[in-house]
Amino acid sequence: MILGLAGTAVAVALAGRRVLFLWKLFTSGQPDPERILQVKRDPKADLEGQVVEVMGQRKLLKWTASGLAHFFVMWAFILLISVYLEAAVALLFGPDAHIPGLQTWGPIGFVQDTIALLCLAGLVTFAIIRWKNSPKKLDRTSRFAGSHLGGAWLILFMIFNVIWTMFFLRGAAWANGNLAYGKGAYFSYLTGQAFEGLSHDTLEVLESVGLLAHIYVALVFLVIVVNSKHLHIFLAPLNVMFKRRPDGLGAAQPMMSNGKPLDFEEADPDEDVFGRGKIEDFTWKGFLDMATCTECGRCQSQCPAWNTGKPLSPKMVVLELRDHAFAKAPYILASEEQREKFTDEQKAAMQVDKPLVGEDGVIHPDVLWSCTNCGACVEQCPVDIEHIDHILDMRRFQVMIESSFPSEAGVMLKNLENKGNPWGMSEMKRLEWIEELDFEVPVVEDKVPEDAEYLFWVGCAGALEDRAKKTTKAVAELLHIAGVKFAVLGPMEACTGDPARRLGMEFVFQMLAQQNVETLNEAGVKKIVATCPHCFNTLANEYPQLGGNYEVVHHTQLLARLVEEGKLVPITPIEEKITYHDPCFLGRHNKVYKQPRDIMAKVPGVKAQEMHRHKERGFCCGAGGARMWMEERIGKRINTERVDEALGTDPDTVSTACPFCLVMLGDAINEKKNAGEAKESLEVVDVSQLLIRSVKGEGSPQGEKEPAAAE
Incomplete structure (x- = not known):
């Protein structure tokens, strides 16, 4: 005893x-x-x-x-x-x-x-x-x-x-x-x-x-x-008790300082915290995350950056922050009087002067800027560590305080500030896609028309990028056929601010978001349908942070419901083997996996073939986290890796439900075609394009079963 x-x-x-x-x-x-x-x-x-x-x-x-x-x-x-x-x-x-x-x-x-x-x-x-x-x-x-x-x-x-x-x-x-x-x-x-x-x-x-x-x-x-x-x-x-609780990964957290949302108009550089510039800037939940990591590596095994030869490992980010926090802890917990007594050797051992991000820092810049915000790490973590929040907060300090970020992203930011879209195109070009339709699309001037059930949020890509315009026109036609009344903002629409926020430039995000929220509220908008998962996520999950509360649906959710209700009837077979790519901001971030597949399942003739990595384990296209506007210079391109996986299913078509994915996968497939590694007929389309072909009787390019369907 x-x-x-x-x-x-x-x-x-x-x-x-x-x-x-x-x-x-x-x-x-x-x-x-x-x-x-x-x-x-x-x-x-x-x-x-x-x-x-x-x-x-x-x-x-x-x-x-x-x-x-x-x-x-x-x-x-x-x-x-x-x-x-x-x-x-x-x-x-x-x-x-x-x-x-x-x-x-x-x-x-x-x-x-x-x-x-x-x-x-x-x-x-x-x-x-x-x-x-x-x-x-x-x-x-x-x-x-x-x-x-x-x-x-x-x-x-x-x-x-x-x-x-x-x-x-x-x-x-x-x-x-x-x-x-x-x-x-x-x-x-x-x-x-x-x-x-x-x-x-x-x-x-x-x-x-x-x-x-x-x-x-x-x-x-x-x-x-x-x-x-x-x-x-x-x-x-x-x-697990103190984790964020969205249905999916949901919104990026607002910038917080001393436990309150940061007000840029009243912010004090000496008192307020702008992102995470040193380990002391992390919240107690951040420290809890670091100490909870089990080092199991599930996040690392799923990370698209790590899987394509880049230095980012979500696990290692957390471990390096943890080791740095423990090393610096004696200094953090010491009083000012005690700190003055530390020798230079002691301070060096405690990593007092080691920068959080830098060439010789705790986190290398290449690690920080490799993240696509895909959410695979958070989805797989068995102890609910929030890797993306920590990476985003470190980006915020680098962008807003250090002005240190990939140079090409600076062009995107300037375009957002000056033109309201990442490409710097005129706002009047947002209406050009309407001219290619054979029916009228109402454009909001002051208020949304009373008979309009939805505001169709077209998005920057949907209005300005040629490949994404096809999705926009397909969705507009399908809504018209189904008798769903809708209107668009046209020149009044600006970028939701997602690229700026995910880059870390919170100020530009808030500027754009507040402008859009004011526009939407004054127009009396209640319900929104969006084709871009990034817009969808921002409107649905992040705009409520700024007073914008709307019922937001993704176009695949709305179209799947219209098909289910019999308002859209896909009758013409599309005799193709099709593999579907899950957009990260639609899938992991918002748990929309079923509806795009339901649409494809209702199209006659389609033979759906899943890639090995799909749904919650889907692999990113490489465009998220503002990576769409940054060069990919390290390792294999993420979109190439994803297309290699798609080609493993020997598809006739690759489908998706995101304009970013459409561009990234399309670029990779074109490279494969040029190298003779993909058949010339292979294309990337949005699921709405498959649906409109079947509904309108266009069917497969081969046209083998069109006469029977017409009969």
Whole structure:
């Protein structure tokens, strides 16, 4: 008892000291009151998150083998607390003491032994996965590249020690007559057979040794956990509790300073925080994210930048920020008087003067500007780390304070400021597509016409880019055929500001957004249909931050409903094999996966063929995060990688539902055609273009079944 209590006191003191340090570090971050308020507003959502994400391991189980292994190990941690409760009773009151009911009911022993064995199976699975996916074998294709591998193996070894000491203790206890579960604890019973024939005194010694070994392993494990990446055992439920809760990734967060949205008109450069220029600028939730990372590499394995040879790994961004935060923590937590006493060597060790972003900084600029905001990292993260928010906040400081960003993006920003679109074209050109239609499209002058159900938000690409104009005209025709009344803003429409916001130029975003919100509100707009997922996401999820609250639908959602209601009837077969590419801002950001596929499914003759990476695991086209206006100079082009995957399905057509994707995939396919690697007839089209062909009787280019359809 003395040895057990002494060891417990030492371990708890060491662990408590670390926890206190972490608490001080986290609370030194910027305030983020909304995280607390959302839990108070909707405790039911938090409970659901704990049940589904933490207890149910929803995201982990998407990867079946490793997911099941983690499921069993996690539940072993929870259920085997009862074994440690028994150990505490034995330590304090003697090995023959039992809690009535808990330590005498056979089914409990059965559950304890079973979960312990499943945990062992999980450990073996983890070991095999780590061996097969070792960075020494696979280099950067391993999701564990960059992770602290030694620490992971140590944790597996410690969990193994927990299990074998448990069975050693229970086997000796059974042989000594002190395990009251009988044969219900079947594996403990079998282990006890190995101790049969030993004297009572020997068994008492073995039981005491087993008891102390089992307790000491747990105490050492506790100290290791609070000083390692396995801190997620305790922090993951908290991170899930305080995560953002959109349906999908939703909006980019507004710029916050001292817990409040930043007001550019009243901002004080000396008092306010503009993005993240140093580690102290991160919120307490940012620090929680850093400490919660499990280094599993799922985000890294899905990242389009990492998969095409670029330096961005979402995992490594979080780990580098975490390591920097821990290194600088003594300086952050010190008083001004204490800071003055630090020597230059101490400051260098604490990375006091190390820039957050820079050639010699914590995060290299190439890492920061490789992100497409696709959301694959956030979607896959089993502990709900918000990588995109942190990358975007660091971009904001670089753009707005340091004026440091890819030069070609500067042209885009100037065009947005001066002309209201990324290409710098005249606002009057926004109406040219209407001239190619054979029916009238109402243009809003002051108010939306009373009979117009929707405002059709055409978007910059939809109005000004030739390939995207085809989508615009197809959607307009389909709405006209279905009898849906709509109007457009024409010259009054300006860019939603998405490229500026995703680049990090929040000021330009707010300027454009406030202008548009004022226009929409004065026009009395209630319902909007948009063809661009970036516009759709911004209008639906980000404009409410500025007082713009509208019912916004993507054109695939509206068209799918019109087809379902029989207002649009696709009758002419399109005898083509078609593979669909999920736009990131439609799919992962807004969970719209079903409707584009529903449209294709209703078109006769279409043979849909999914790419390997689709829906929530879809692969980016490379245009998001303002990358549409930046050169891709490192590694393989993301759009080329995606088209290579599309070509693997041997399609006649590649379909999508985003003008950015249309351009990026189209460019890559043209390169493939020029190189003789794709058939000349291959094209990229929006799903609305497929639908209009079938509805209007144009069918397949071959026209094989058009007469029958017409008949």
